[in-house]
Amino acid sequence: MDWIQWLEWFLKGAILCVILLGGFAYLTLYERRALARMQVRVGPNRAGPQGVLQPIADAVKLIFKEEFTPARVYKVVFVLAPVLTVVPSLVIAAVVPLGTSFMLFGREIHLYVADLNVGVLYLMSIASIAVYGIVLAGWSSNNKYAMLGGIRSSAQMISYELALGFCFVLAILLGNSMSLNEIVEAQKNMWFVVVQPVGALVFFVVVLAEVNRAPFDMPEAEQELTAGYHSEYSGMKFALFFMAEYQKMIVMSMITATLFFGGYRELWFLKDTLFSVDAVWTIGAWTFNAWFLGPIYLFIKVFLILFVMIWVRATWPRVRYDRLMALGWKIFLPLTLALCFITAVGILLADLYNPLYYWSIPILSIISFLIATIVIYSDLTRRKTNARV
Numbered sequence: 001m002d003w004i005q006w007l008e009w010f011l012k013g014a015i016l017c018v019i020l021l022g023g024f025a026y027l028t029l030y031e032r033r034a035l036a037r038m039q040v041r042v043g044p045n046r047a048g049p050q051g052v053l054q055p056i057a058d059a060v061k062l063i064f065k066e067e068f069t070p071a072r073v074y075k076v077v078f079v080l081a082p083v084l085t086v087v088p089s090l091v092i093a094a095v096v097p098l099g100t101s102f103m104l105f106g107r108e109i110h111l112y113v114a115d116l117n118v119g120v121l122y123l124m125s126i127a128s129i130a131v132y133g134i135v136l137a138g139w140s141s142n143n144k145y146a147m148l149g150g151i152r153s154s155a156q157m158i159s160y161e162l163a164l165g166f167c168f169v170l171a172i173l174l175g176n177s178m179s180l181n182e183i184v185e186a187q188k189n190m191w192f193v194v195v196q197p198v199g200a201l202v203f204f205v206v207v208l209a210e211v212n213r214a215p216f217d218m219p220e221a222e223q224e225l226t227a228g229y230h231s232e233y234s235g236m237k238f239a240l241f242f243m244a245e246y247q248k249m250i251v252m253s254m255i256t257a258t259l260f261f262g263g264y265r266e267l268w269f270l271k272d273t274l275f276s277v278d279a280v281w282t283i284g285a286w287t288f289n290a291w292f293l294g295p296i297y298l299f300i301k302v303f304l305i306l307f308v309m310i311w312v313r314a315t316w317p318r319v320r321y322d323r324l325m326a327l328g329w330k331i332f333l334p335l336t337l338a339l340c341f342i343t344a345v346g347i348l349l350a351d352l353y354n355p356l357y358y359w360s361i362p363i364l365s366i367i368s369f370l371i372a373t374i375v376i377y378s379d380l381t382r383r384k385t386n387a388r389v
Contacts, residue, residue: 012113017090024246025055031310038314067235077140082240085133089247092126095119096254097181099264099294100277111294119180120168123255127210131157138229149228152218159328160209166336167203170196171259173343184263188271193260198365199339200260202332207256211248214313218321249309250302257301264294331372338368
């Protein structure tokens with residue numbers, strides 16, 4: 001292994017970090033403007049044309065804002081907790097493929113930092129580490145409200161990580177691999193969201209719970225816990241928690257697009273056209289691969305998934321905590337188990353007997369989802385009736 005390889009890894013890692021940091025900054029602007037449109041408001045429009053400099057103004061404000069550290073906190077852990085929250089949100093993106101590859105100075109440059117044959121396991125392991133920063137932030141603050149927020153967060157993440165893991169299993173079964181690059185290539189002829197639409201929907205909902213987004217933002221429920229686990233944080237320490245949440249939104253949107261929406265690939269009916277990432281373009285005497293379409297397609301998908309996250313925040317009320325936990329354990333866990341069973345049996349029958357059995361997977365999955373919906377509706381109706389009595 002030569003030093004150029006190390007330099008390539010360093011540069012790709014640095015560029016990816018810059019992309020995520022810049023994406024975090026302008027995701028805040030995107031969310032504020034989108035929420036303003038939905039709520040018939042103007043939104044930020046003072047700093048720069050159409051408010052495009054607002055993220056920079058917010059960053060400068062937080063950098064120079066006074067930091068206050070309470071006297072009775074466990075100081076070392078109190079300082080390290082925001083760092084433990086931010087680092088996994090950056091590291092987890094290392095195995096997500098952003099595109100194919102291109103030639104530079106006679107060397108093939110792949111548009112990912114690392115291609116692990118167990119990339120899905122890497123995602124699951126790193127995603128589970130992020131909860132430590134939140135729990136330690138609540139504990140080290142020596143504040144009962146912050147501690148309750150940290151405990152809530154750990155319980156919520158552990159509960160929903162089970163369903164998240166089974167959703168990863170769906171992608172592994174459909175792609176016949178744990179490598180994210182191979183999972184993306186397996187969607188060349190058909191996106192997995194077509195075969196397993198319920199799995200994609202459940203994965204999206206579970207992602208909202210994992211990143212503590214509304215309506216699952218109970219660890220920082222202001223009306224109950226005065227902002228929860230980061231109640232005692234201010235200045236740049238608070239900004240790090242804020243940064244981690246929005247970076248996790250971006251990375252989890254990238255993972256959602258990679259597992260169920262073809263990743264950096266085009267729509268399957270465009271695969272043999274000039275709009276394919278495998279196409280070869282000829283302009284005059286120049287001939288080159290259309291590798292640059294991969295990051296563009298992935299950006300469009302991430303942009304749309306983030307919009308849905310913002311839309312959910314604007315329209316759905318916060319879920320009560322006991323119902324939040326019941327949804328994870330009583331509905332999503334058995335539902336994702338059933339989806340894994342249906343997917344595995346459908347693939348096996350299609351391989352052994354008739355390829356048409358493959359299309360039993362979406363049909364049976366939708367039936368399972370309808371049964372789960374009926375269970376939820378019956379439970380809510382029963383609670384409402386008992387409350388009246």
